[in-house]
Amino acid sequence: MTPEPVVTVGVIGAGAVGQTVAAGLVASGLSQRLLIASRTLDQAAALAADLEDMRQAAASPVRSEARQVAELVSCQATVIAARAVFANTRTSEVRMGGADANAPVIRALATALRGYQGTVLVVTNPVDLMTRLFAETSGCRRVFGIGSNLDSARYRITLARLLAVPADAVHGHVIGEHGDGAVVCASTTTVNGQPAAVPLPEVGAALHDRPGRIRHGIGRTRCGPAGAVLSTLRKALGLVDGTEELTAEYRGDWLGIPLRFTAGEPIACLPALDPDEDRQLAAAAVKLRTAYSSLAARRPTSLNLETM
Numbered sequence: 608m609t610p611e612p613v614v615t616v617g618v619i620g621a622g623a624v625g626q627t628v629a630a631g632l633v634a635s636g637l638s639q640r641l642l643i644a645s646r647t648l649d650q651a652a653a654l655a656a657d658l659e660d661m662r663q664a665a666a667s668p669v670r671s672e673a674r675q676v677a678e679l680v681s682c683q684a685t686v687i688a689a690r691a692v693f694a695n696t697r698t699s700e701v702r703m704g705g706a707d708a709n710a711p712v713i714r715a716l717a718t719a720l721r722g723y724q725g726t727v728l729v730v731t732n733p734v735d736l737m738t739r740l741f742a743e744t745s746g747c748r749r750v751f752g753i754g755s756n757l758d759s760a761r762y763r764i765t766l767a768r769l770l771a772v773p774a775d776a777v778h779g780h781v782i783g784e785h786g787d788g789a790v791v792c793a794s795t796t797t798v799n800g801q802p803a804a805v806p807l808p809e810v811g812a813a814l815h816d817r818p819g820r821i822r823h824g825i826g827r828t829r830c831g832p833a834g835a836v837l838s839t840l841r842k843a844l845g846l847v848d849g850t851e852e853l854t855a856e857y858r859g860d861w862l863g864i865p866l867r868f869t870a871g872e873p874i875a876c877l878p879a880l881d882p883d884e885d886r887q888l889a890a891a892a893v894k895l896r897t898a899y900s901s902l903a904a905r906r907p908t909s910l911n912l913e914t915m
């Protein structure tokens with residue numbers, strides 16, 4: 608009998624999100640091996656040691672090792688959760704506040720992983736721009752951004768709470784930007800298979816406030832994005848079929864769109880939109896296209912590891 612192939616997942620960035628994703632991978636056994644890279648090898652080695660302790664204590668089969676970024680080319684999938692050191696003082700368009708600081712990090716990682724054949728999941732914000740930047744700089748084919756699936760998960764639990772129904776009775780998507788240009792697909796949302804009356808102002812306010820409340824309480828959002836990463840990895844690695852709302856190229860723009868994965872292969876499946884949702888999606892596309900062009904037009908600053 609031929610042995611089962613070993614699935615190896617890479618995680619870049621040993622901070623709040625990277626740690627939570629990595630711990631989720633060790634706990635779930637979704638992959639057999641985990642390679643960690645970060646700004647320094649010492650940082651990656653520290654997280655790998657902590658994860659090895661977890662493996663031993665929890666009797667998990669998943670081994671963790673520290674590596675340089677370029678060595679992650681052997682991984683079937685790689686998660687990018689790196690963040691430059693900068694103070695984000697924005698109170699609106701908060702995620703966009705990371706564009707200039709994080710772009711050089713993403714460019715450097717994309718250059719190191721040029722030609723990579725595996726799946727790349729970008730978490731770094733502003734995720735719609737950073738996903739496109741990584742894809743265009745690296746030339747990698749399978750690059751997706753995490754964000755709209757987290758928004759969709761938050762939408763479903765929020766609507767379930769507002770309508771006093773179980774969360775798994777709610778089906779509906781949030782697409783467009785992972786940010787202020789998110790589009791709630793209310794017209795196709797169902798509860799127990801029936802069209803739902805979505806209280807859009809309450810839903811919008813809850814979606815907008817939730818990340819800030821989490822950050823205020825525990826410093827960073829980490830478990831929600833990690834859940835969205837693990838759920839996407841299962842589909843992208845072909846372990847299960849299903850739909851995730853991910854940043855991907857769609858009709859020339861990069862934004863959050865539902866992708867249906869079958870045996871690991873994605874197909875875009877945009878739900879029917881009413882005229883208002885259609886307008887909002889078009890506005891999100893223009894906003895992201897414009898922000899990306901102006902990011903590309905600004906002179907790339909060289910990556911200085913000492914200042915990160």
Ligand SMILES: NC(=O)c1ccc[n+]([C@@H]2O[C@H](COP(=O)([O-])OP(=O)(O)OC[C@H]3O[C@@H](n4cnc5c(N)ncnc54)[C@H](O)[C@@H]3O)[C@@H](O)[C@H]2O)c1
Pocket residue numbers: 619620621622623624625644645646647650688689690691692705709712715729730731732733734753754757785827828829832915
């Ligand atoms: N898309 C989403 O849904 C979502 C949700 C939460 C957070 N995020 C984003 O994820 C990113 C990470 O967040 P965090 O809270 O884990 O940040 P963090 O500051 O806790 O960790 C960032 C890590 O990246 C490492 N790093 C910095 N430069 C690097 C480089 N050049 N190469 C490799 N590693 C490098 C740092 O050393 C650190 O370990 C942020 O941009 C954040 O806004 C996105």
